[in-house]
Amino acid sequence: MSKSKENLQENLCESNSLCECEIAPNDGKNSYYITTPIYYPSGDWHIGHCYTTVNCDALARYKRCKGYQVIFGTGTDEHGQKVADVAASKGLSTQTHLDERAENIKQLWKILDIEYDMFIRTTDDYHCKAVQEIFLQLYNQGDIYKSNYEGKYCTPCESFWTPAQLVDDCCPDCKRPVIDSCEECYFFRLSRYQDRLLDLISNTDFLAPQSRVNEMVNFIKEGLQDLAVTRSNVKWGIPVPWDEKHTLYVWVDALSNYITMLGYGSDDTTKFDKFWPADLQVVGKEIVRFHTIIWPGILMALKLPLPKKVYGHGWLLLGGDKMSKSKGNTANPFDLVAKYSVDAVRYYLLREVPFGADGAYTLEMFLNRYNTDLVNTYGNLVSRTFAMANQNFDGIISKDDGQCESIDSALVEQIENLPKLVDEFVDNLNLSKALESIINLCQSANKYIDETKPWLLAKQQQSKARLQVVLYNLLQAIKISSQQLSPFLTEKPIQVLKALGFGDGVYRLQTLDKLYDRVDVKSELSKAN
Ligand code: ME8
DSSP states (O other): OOOHHHHHHHHHHHHOOOOIIISSOOOOEEEEEEEEEETTSSSOOOOOHHHHHHHHHHHHHHHHTTOOOEEEEEEEOSSSSHHHHHHHHOOOHHHHHHHHHHHHHHHHHHHTOOOOSSEEEEHHHHHHHHHHHHHHHHTTTTTTEEEEEEEEEETTHHHHEEEEBTTTTTHHHTBBBBEEEEEEEEEEOGGGGHHHHHHHHSSSSSEESSGGHHHHHHHTTOOOOOEEESSSSSSSSSSSSSSSEEEEOOOHHHHHHHHTTTTTTOOHHHHHHOOOOOOEEEGGGGHHHHIIIHHHHHHHHHTTTOSOEEEEEEEOOOOOOTTTTGGGGGHHHHHHHHHOHHHHHHHHHSSSOTSSSEEEEHHHHHHHHIIIIIIIIIHHHHHHHHHHHHHHHEEEOOOOGOOOOOHHHHHHHHHHHOOOOOOOOHTTHHHHHHHHHHHHHHHHHHHHHHHHHHHTTTTGGGHHHHHHHHHHHHHHHHHHHHHHTTTTOHHHHHHHHHHHHHTTTTEEEOOOOOOOOOOHHHHHHHHHO
């Protein structure tokens, strides 16, 4: 376990944490394997990559808190002509370019507090070797055969298309022109698995959200073609072991990462035996087809269990008219974290756009979300309550049974209901709603302050006991909301939990710096312009 992971668990546990009681316990099965796509190191990493990864990280953290043994896997997809071309255009060797990009994304995950357990690079030796084993097995059992490919090829997407799939004679994915391709290559007998794939997608929960199912069903019903899975003119790829003038075409190589990362095809399959099949594979909607048709097709051929769920989330739209070149750096995640904090960036990515849907990213929306929810609601609740508890009780507040009033019960009920509510939202992968419900509790607690007027109670000696009840309830709201926030936001909620000094039913507050600084949106926007 990494140091930071240890600290997190410790802090959570010390503070009567999620893992002990507040998150509903797990369902008896104690392993959980979650993956992101492995990303192409062809351009700069942007907040779209962070979107998937932060969401998976929050889920992984949540599951760890519930007591699951989690493997959260991510990595980089390093083969293909495109990366080789990008390296060449920078005057770098392909390997040098890839090493730099992999280091850079690890740096990004570090500043975003992404606690991955496995990071795979498809140029890793163990992966290349395992992929060759997989390919050989598929060939030996007749799932791979050699033939001539004649059709259309999109070089930027590295995708083969049939003429019927083209849109206006262009690639249906990127809309760029395709070239005629005629070459000898190896094919995967995907057509063999058509009926089973149709059944999988139409009749099970394999693909979510439901809105993506129809498109895949229609695609399969049009008839699945066998798939060209090697190229003969791409040098930067894994060679076909028995026919080295062919290299494996990206998808068989890339998709296999999800099992080679666990040791499949190596001498040590302990992790694979324990963690496969994956519980959740999260991908952007543009690669749902690869993950719900080609990937299960390959697994069926290998006679391996299928992932329990593939979730195709929507896109953060970065190219809206508000994003101009001169503003480009505002969407640079390194800059965003440095300027506005890791909590701010994670919060935006988890809260703003419901997971299945598309949504725009703008600096303005990002800053407003931060100001409204983190500064004005959560941060403000914590600072007001800490200030009053310190002023009136030297920061030591215990539960006083006598003085409960009807205005307290609604807040107490909301506090008690929150863990279950969050749990249900997380189960449905609705992290945005989970966060909304936590911030709602903070809003209610702020309203409770306005209504109970603790500053007036503080003025009279005879209302001191009542003031104590009010502050205790507020600290409970802070404790529960911070616990619930801690898998999502990695910085401040943990500090708050520590500073609450909760033990044996008593809060012994410690010093706590201001959580979040309000940002002047207008001036930030004008600086960015
Ligand atoms: O497709 N909004 O890699 P890739 C939301 N190597 N998510 C986004 C996004 C956006 N604007 N932009 C990127 C590949 N993503 C392959 C995958 S897996 C075996 C191989 C996220 O670098 C989203 O998860 O193009 C998307 O699917 C992925 O990055 C694409 O990353």
